[in-house]
Amino acid sequence: xxFVDEVKISVKAGDGGRGCIAFLREKxxxxxxxxxGDGGRGxxxxxxxxxxxxxxLDFRYQRHIEAKRGEHGRGKExxxxxxxxxIVHVPVGTCxxxxxxxxxxxxxxxxxxEVVVAKGGRGGRGNARFATSTNQAxxxxxxxxxxxxxxxxxxxxxxxxxxxxxxxxxxKSTLIAAVSAARPRIADYPFTTLVPNLGVARVDDDAIVIAxxxxxxxxxxxxxxxxxxxLKHLARTAVLVHxxxxxxxxxxxxxxxxxxxxxxxxxxAMTRKPxxxxxxxxxxTEARERFDETVRVFATHGISLTGVSGVTxxxxxxxxxxxxxxxxxxRRTAAEEPSTDGAGAKH
Ligand SMILES: Nc1nc2c(ncn2[C@@H]2O[C@H](COP(=O)(O)OP(=O)(O)OP(=O)(O)O)[C@@H](O)[C@H]2O)c(=O)[nH]1
Ligand SMILES: [Mg+2]
Numbered sequence: 001x002x003f004v005d006e007v008k009i010s011v012k013a014g015d016g017g018r019g020c021i022a023f024l025r026e027k028x029x030x031x032x033x034x035x036x037g038d039g040g041r042g043x044x045x046x047x048x049x050x051x052x053x054x055x056x057l058d059f060r061y062q063r064h065i066e067a068k069r070g071e072h073g074r075g076k077e078x079x080x081x082x083x084x085x086x087i088v089h090v091p092v093g094t095c096x097x098x099x100x101x102x103x104x105x106x107x108x109x110x111x112x113x114e115v116v117v118a119k120g121g122r123g124g125r126g127n128a129r130f131a132t133s134t135n136q137a138x139x140x141x142x143x144x145x146x147x148x149x150x151x152x153x154x155x156x157x158x159x160x161x162x163x164x165x166x167x168x169x170x171x172k173s174t175l176i177a178a179v180s181a182a183r184p185r186i187a188d189y190p191f192t193t194l195v196p197n198l199g200v201a202r203v204d205d206d207a208i209v210i211a212x213x214x215x216x217x218x219x220x221x222x223x224x225x226x227x228x229x230x231l232k233h234l235a236r237t238a239v240l241v242h243x244x245x246x247x248x249x250x251x252x253x254x255x256x257x258x259x260x261x262x263x264x265x266x267x268x269a270m271t272r273k274p275x276x277x278x279x280x281x282x283x284x285t286e287a288r289e290r291f292d293e294t295v296r297v298f299a300t301h302g303i304s305l306t307g308v309s310g311v312t313x314x315x316x317x318x319x320x321x322x323x324x325x326x327x328x329x330x331r332r333t334a335a336e337e338p339s340t341d342g343a344g345a346k347h
Pocket of ligand 1: 215282
């Protein structure tokens with residue numbers, strides 16, 4: 001199972017500026033010398049690892065990246081200005097593969113490190129450089145070198161921030177499709193999802209990575225249904241979102257406790273992760289009718305319930321914000337307490 005975000009892009013560094021051909025002519029200096037300045041260097045394309053980014057999502061809208069060219073040289077031996085480097089922020093953990101040569105160019109595995117992925121061209125020499133004792137008026141200057149152009153694949157191994165759990169058919173895949181670009185299979189029979197899917201949801205400036213795994217049923221820890229081995233993909237998530245299908249006539253509290261039991265059979269730590277419990281399919285009349293009563297039952301156990309419809313999108317935005325806030329809080333707790341597993345307090 002590979003959880004990889006990848007994107008193909010092209011980069012082009014700036015071309016070097018042209019060298020200038022010029023001669024100094026001053027009123028009282030009949031033999032003014034060659035005075036063409038050098039062209040400026042083209043800007044590099046530089047990748048910088050940024051711990052604040054969580055995905056390669058930005059590159060979906062930015063497939064071609066160019067740095068500025070160097071300015072051309074000018075008369076009076078004025079060199080052209082260099083093109084500014086183009087600094088591109090990429091998430092920590094981004095691996096850069098050169099597709100033309102099939103080589104790994106860089107592994108940006110630490111916050112703040114920088115790698116030049118395309119080098120700017122050198123500026124051409126102006127004619128002032130070509131003056132010799134025998135040729136005092138050279139009419140020659142170099143063109144600038146072209147900047148490097150490369151086709152790259154960026155790969156990022158993703159770690160999910162959020163795991164979706166619940167019975168089969170609870171609407172997990174529908175929810176991930178509603179909040180991200182992931183397009184998992186969705187169908188009205190159990191165990192539609194056979195392998196985990198990953199989706200990246202945008203919340204303001206942040207990217208939240210959500211994992212959708214196969215549904216759990218009672219006895220999953222003994223192999224019932226698809227078993228619980230998929231829970232290993234959620235081991236490092238910060239937050240669990242537990243979906244309960246209110247259109248299903250089965251008792252919601254029993255569904256909740258059955259899934260929670262399977263989580264604890266896999267690993268006690270799973271039940272200590274912050275959890276957001278969500279009632280789904282609220283567009284269905286029967287589900288809506290049961291909502292208030294279900295909220296009350298869960299409240300008696302100290303659990304607050306959020307309602308959504310993955311189909312109409314009702315409540316989904318609010319839920320996503322709630323998820324993002326919980327993820328941020330969990331990340332902060334994990335950063336403050338590096339000695340714990342970062343699981344946080346019981347919901
Ligand atoms: N009316 C309605 N139907 C929904 C909603 N969410 C999901 N469904 C339907 O419920 C069925 C199951 O949805 P999925 O998203 O595949 O459920 P799942 O939890 O991923 O199921 P598994 O992959 O089998 O574990 C599909 O027929 C969906 O169209 C909802 O909010 N409202
Ligand atoms: Mg599914």
